[in-house]
Amino acid sequence: MINLCRFIPLFFCIVSVGCVSATPSPAPVESRSIEASAPEETVTIGGTTYPVPEAWIGQKLDAPPLKTPPLVQIPQALTKDQSNIYILREARDALVLMADAAQKDxxxxxxxxxxxxxxYQRKIFINLMKKGRSFEDLVRxxxxxxxxxxxxxxxxxxxxxNWRFAKTPAYAWLRKHGGEYGFSESYPKNNRRHPWESWHWRYRNPAGSGTMKQ
Ligand SMILES: [Zn+2]
Structure with a gap:
């Protein structure tokens, strides 16, 4: 935001008909970024900066890094391959209750x-890009x-x-009961911005609105 303000006077100079410059403008930013209604968002991966795709603009999360605690481990019996997976306690407790109820069904x-x-998220990109995948491809x-x-x-x-999850009894059960435990799909079918991610569920407070206190 600060950077943008710095460039606004320059932008007006570039687009103003009455402002004639004797030399080519040494504009340090592309006009595309200035003309957008919001400042261009970028991410830096491995020392290279990439523009954030349209679908993600405005969705950057201001989340501090978390440790244990407040992160707690999900019981390994509830994980694929007995893995060590962590989430916040309130979400973990709700998950355990939910998984228990599902099991009873x-x-x-x-x-x-x-x-x-x-x-870690950056590392995912770095590792896959080392294998030849492009940022533009991965970010889809x-x-x-x-x-x-x-x-x-x-x-x-x-x-x-992956997409197979949508065809499982687990997904059908979650669609019916997930909300009772405060879980909802973040990227449901036919949402307007992102591909459907039937496997990705977010815990919010049981009222189903807002973000839980951390
Ligand atoms: Zn996910």
């Missing part, structure tokens, strides 16, 4: 992913660093963490 909920730090499926709800400590991905 004959449905197994298994968690594939929980808290992920900004550092993976939230850019700083934009992933997994930073909040209130989000879990259920297994399988």
């Amino acid at each position: 004959g449905v197994s909920l298994r968690v594939d992913s929980g808290y992920r730090s900004l550092w 499926y993976v939230a850019p660093p700083g934009y992933s709800e997994h930073m909040l400590g209130t989000v879990v991905d259920f297994s399988p963490g």
Whole structure:
């Protein structure tokens, strides 16, 4: 925001008909970024800066890094492959209650992913880009660093963490009962900005509005 303010006078100079410059403008920013209604958002990965895609603009999360505590471990029996996965206590407690209720209905909920730090999210990109994937390709499926709800400590991905999850009894059960435990889909089918992620569920307070206190 501060940077943008610095460049606004320059922008007016560039676009104003009455403002004639004798030399080509040495504008340090592209006109595209100035003309946008909001300042361009970027992420830096491995020393290179990339523009944030339109679908994620305005959705950067201001979430501090979390440690244990307040993060607590999800019982390994509720995770895929007995993994060490952490989320905030209130979300974990709600998850355990929910998984228990699902089990009583004959449905197994298994968690594939929980808290992920900004550092970790960036590492995902670095590792995949080392294998030849481009940022533009990856960002169609993976939230850019700083934009992933997994930073909040209130989000879990259920297994399988892909499109197949939508066809499972677990998904059907969650659709019916997840809300009773404060969980909701962040990127439901036919949402206007992001691909459908049936496996990605976020805990909010049981009232179903706002963000839980951390
Ligand atoms: Zn997720």
